Amino acid sequence: MKDQAFLRRKERYVRNFVRLTNKTLANLEEIRNEIGGIELIYQKLSNLFVENKLITDKPIIGTFCYMIPDEIIIAAGGFPIKLCGGNYIAQIAGDEIAPRDSCPVVKSALGSFEMELLSIYTDCKLAIVPMSCDCKKKMAEKLVKYTKVLPLHIPSVKNEQNFKQLIPLYKDAIKHIENETGKKITESSLRKAINLTKSINREARKLMDFKKKLDTVITGSQAMAIVNAYQYIDREEYLSILKTINKSLKVKVKKKETMKRNKPRILLTGSPIVFPNYKLPYSIEELGAIIVADETCAGDRMLNDPVLVIDKTYEGMVRALVVKSILPCTCPTFSSNKERIYRLKQMIKDYQVDGILYNVLRGCIPYDFEQKAVEQLSKELEIPIISIETDYNTEDTEQIKIRLEAFVEMIKMK
Amino acid sequence: MMKINKRFVISGMIFFFLIYGGKLFNIRIKDVTLFVFNCPYNLSTAIEGSCLFFTEIFDSNLAGDITTALLVLGSGILSILIFGKLLCAFICPFGFIQDVLYKVRGLFRIPKIDFNEKITTSLNVIRWLLVVVFFVGIGFCTFCPVRYVIPPLAGYQTEIEIGFFISIFVMGLSFVNERFFCKVCPLGTTIGLFNKISPFKLKKNCTACTECAICYEKCPMDIKEIYTERETADVFMSNCILCGECVNVCPEDNALKITALGVPVMKSSRKRYYKKNK
Ligand code: SF4
Ligand code: SF4
Ligand code: SF4
Ligand code: SF4
Numbered sequence: 001m002k003d004q005a006f007l008r009r010k011e012r013y014v015r016n017f018v019r020l021t022n023k024t025l026a027n028l029e030e031i032r033n034e035i036g037g038i039e040l041i042y043q044k045l046s047n048l049f050v051e052n053k054l055i056t057d058k059p060i061i062g063t064f065c066y067m068i069p070d071e072i073i074i075a076a077g078g079f080p081i082k083l084c085g086g087n088y089i090a091q092i093a094g095d096e097i098a099p100r101d102s103c104p105v106v107k108s109a110l111g112s113f114e115m116e117l118l119s120i121y122t123d124c125k126l127a128i129v130p131m132s133c134d135c136k137k138k139m140a141e142k143l144v145k146y147t148k149v150l151p152l153h154i155p156s157v158k159n160e161q162n163f164k165q166l167i168p169l170y171k172d173a174i175k176h177i178e179n180e181t182g183k184k185i186t187e188s189s190l191r192k193a194i195n196l197t198k199s200i201n202r203e204a205r206k207l208m209d210f211k212k213k214l215d216t217v218i219t220g221s222q223a224m225a226i227v228n229a230y231q232y233i234d235r236e237e238y239l240s241i242l243k244t245i246n247k248s249l250k251v252k253v254k255k256k257e258t259m260k261r262n263k264p265r266i267l268l269t270g271s272p273i274v275f276p277n278y279k280l281p282y283s284i285e286e287l288g289a290i291i292v293a294d295e296t297c298a299g300d301r302m303l304n305d306p307v308l309v310i311d312k313t314y315e316g317m318v319r320a321l322v323v324k325s326i327l328p329c330t331c332p333t334f335s336s337n338k339e340r341i342y343r344l345k346q347m348i349k350d351y352q353v354d355g356i357l358y359n360v361l362r363g364c365i366p367y368d369f370e371q372k373a374v375e376q377l378s379k380e381l382e383i384p385i386i387s388i389e390t391d392y393n394t395e396d397t398e399q400i401k402i403r404l405e406a407f408v409e410m411i412k413m414k
Numbered sequence: 415m416m417k418i419n420k421r422f423v424i425s426g427m428i429f430f431f432l433i434y435g436g437k438l439f440n441i442r443i444k445d446v447t448l449f450v451f452n453c454p455y456n457l458s459t460a461i462e463g464s465c466l467f468f469t470e471i472f473d474s475n476l477a478g479d480i481t482t483a484l485l486v487l488g489s490g491i492l493s494i495l496i497f498g499k500l501l502c503a504f505i506c507p508f509g510f511i512q513d514v515l516y517k518v519r520g521l522f523r524i525p526k527i528d529f530n531e532k533i534t535t536s537l538n539v540i541r542w543l544l545v546v547v548f549f550v551g552i553g554f555c556t557f558c559p560v561r562y563v564i565p566p567l568a569g570y571q572t573e574i575e576i577g578f579f580i581s582i583f584v585m586g587l588s589f590v591n592e593r594f595f596c597k598v599c600p601l602g603t604t605i606g607l608f609n610k611i612s613p614f615k616l617k618k619n620c621t622a623c624t625e626c627a628i629c630y631e632k633c634p635m636d637i638k639e640i641y642t643e644r645e646t647a648d649v650f651m652s653n654c655i656l657c658g659e660c661v662n663v664c665p666e667d668n669a670l671k672i673t674a675l676g677v678p679v680m681k682s683s684r685k686r687y688y689k690k691n692k
Contacts, residue, residue, distance in 0.1 A: 160530065305624065308632070308663055310632055327625060328624040328625060342620070
């Protein structure tokens with residue numbers, strides 16, 4: 001039994017956690033750009049993060065990063081959720097568990113578990129942790145205190161030999177998931193799950209295509225919330241919300257209800273941006289810029305790459321999912337991260353980008369390492385770049401705004 | 415479910431024309447050949463394959479007749495210059511037979527066999543060795559697996575030589591591995607030598623590619639460069655059969671394209687991807 005002192009502390013954490021979430025939600029709702037259906041997204045986020053309601057009656061299987069395909073969880077009758085944390089209060093709670101120099105994503109995940117901040121953490125049946133970065137590796141061990149944990153080895157180099165070893169590992173993960181959900185994955189349930197995510201991917205792509213247009217109909221913060229929310233909503237339901245949103249955006253384009261055209265168009269990349277930590281996107285958009293391209297892993301990257309099943313057997317589908325989860329992944333925890341540079345280059349062209357915003361979460365070494373290469377790209381393409389190193393704290397927001405403002409003005413003058 | 419695409423239908427029609435054209439419609443185009451494995455031991459083929467005349471250049475009855483020899487061999491080379499790898503994609507009857515075999519396997523849900531990179535590398539060596547064997551005048555017909563497939567299909571029997579056993583082996587493998595014979599085919603490889611000047615080419619936009627490897631997963635010839643290449647637009651490898659599958663499955667806009675005389679006739683795009691891969 002938890003003692004009184006814990007409950008009092010928990011109550012304090014929860015209060016602040018909710019306050020912070022509400023602030024982000026309020027900021028989002030204030031954006032003067034109405035989109036039909038987006039209120040459903042906000043409502044879902046509020047249900048989970050503010051009211052802490054039960055969002056599903058399926059067993060919750062938690063994952064981190066990009067490398068665990070949701071399909072295998074859905075097919076087994078589970079509810080896949082990304083446990084990466086984005087809340088500053090949770091980060092503070094995690095400070096006592098993880099070392100000072102570890103990243104806020106991990107700290108806030110740990111803090112959420114420790115302080116039992118949300119149902120998705122307390123009800124989590126199994127956490128599958130890909131061994132991507134060092135923080136995740138060490139976190140996996142700490143999580144054992146709260147839930148069942150399955151560490152999943154991810155090779156640092158993408159080659160045939162390493163890839164071959166992955167298939168049995170993913171199959172093993174499937175067994176673990178099936179044990180938790182009590183339901184075996186069948187060929188038809190897996191096919192159904194793949195078709196579902198395929199449809200979501202298709203709609204998500206439509207959403208991204210809207211952002212490519214010079215006359216934007218959606219702000220980056222809004223788009224980010226929509227994509228972020230994917231992790232926390234039942235996928236069938238999410239698909240229908242996404243369809244509503246896309247329809248409404250289409251109408252806006254038709255009616256020419258677009259936003260001002262000459263805003264500097266920003267590409268956001270770097271460490272993950274997880275709800276409700278929208279400090280950077282919200283600040284820069286408040287200053288008149290607009291985030292059109294999002295390369296971060298809790299953002300558009302999560303829904304960008306489609307699965308292609310070539311061999312329609314169970315084996316073939318698992319293979320296709322592993323291919324999709326590893327090969328196009330532009331995560332810098334892979335030793336070579338050239339794919340990401342090419343990707344950014346292509347995005348700069350596709351989204352007609354004027355400037356790059358590079359987010360380094362304090363403690364996130366892989367993205368910090370890759371910063372130089374992106375700066376090099378920025379020089380080569382003559383697209384200005386600004387790097388912001390911060391964590392989830394809210395104290396440095398004003399300081400960051402001053403730097404962002406100078407950056408935005410500089411682009412406007414060009 | 416068997417997936418029937420346009421290429422399969424067209425190559426099927428060409429197949430029937432080439433194999434049975436002579437028999438059924440009495441179409442026999444003399445002294446013109448196509449640089450594909452359309453075995454002339456099928457005595458009523460509509461247009462003969464050039465293979466026999468190149469590999470048995472001294473034995474075949476061309477030796478005495480220079481004009482016919484020039485016509486037969488010249489038209490073979492001309493077919494390479496005009497069609498390039500479309501010979502493999504659409505025209506070669508043995509290519510079509512392999513496609514049928516592989517599709518039947520899919521129909522019965524028999525697991526396929528994929529080769530690892532080691533085997534693929536060895537096959538690539540064998541392929542060039544076979545080119546040498548093919549052209550030095552030893553006579554490929556002795557080993558040729560086609561001889562025990564196409565002539566019998568048209569109702570002609572040939573004597574059993576070592577090629578018969580090779581044929582069983584090759585057909586078996588082609589059943590579980592897509593276009594297995596094409597992976598070592600001396601004709602395909604020879605056509606590949608003309609890729610640089612071919613009117614039809616496969617090109618890549620290396621920046622648009624995400625290295626998702628979907629194309630590689632799909633490619634019947636296991637051409638790795640198609641996904642790993644990041645330097646040059648030229649990913650038209652000598653063993654490519656220009657089947658266009660990579661373009662059909664690539665989910666990135668303009669990452670892959672097939673051009674005819676420099677004009678794109680087929681381009682990868684997300685839209686195409688969704689359409690083709692339901
Ligand atoms: S046996 Fe083979 S090489 Fe010889 S003519 Fe027939 S198909 Fe051509
Ligand atoms: S590579 Fe295949 S399709 Fe091309 S000539 Fe050889 S057998 Fe025919
Ligand atoms: S590279 Fe493309 S066109 Fe060539 S064989 Fe492979 S899939 Fe077919
Ligand atoms: S399918 Fe397209 S994007 Fe994927 S690796 Fe091949 S060329 Fe690149």
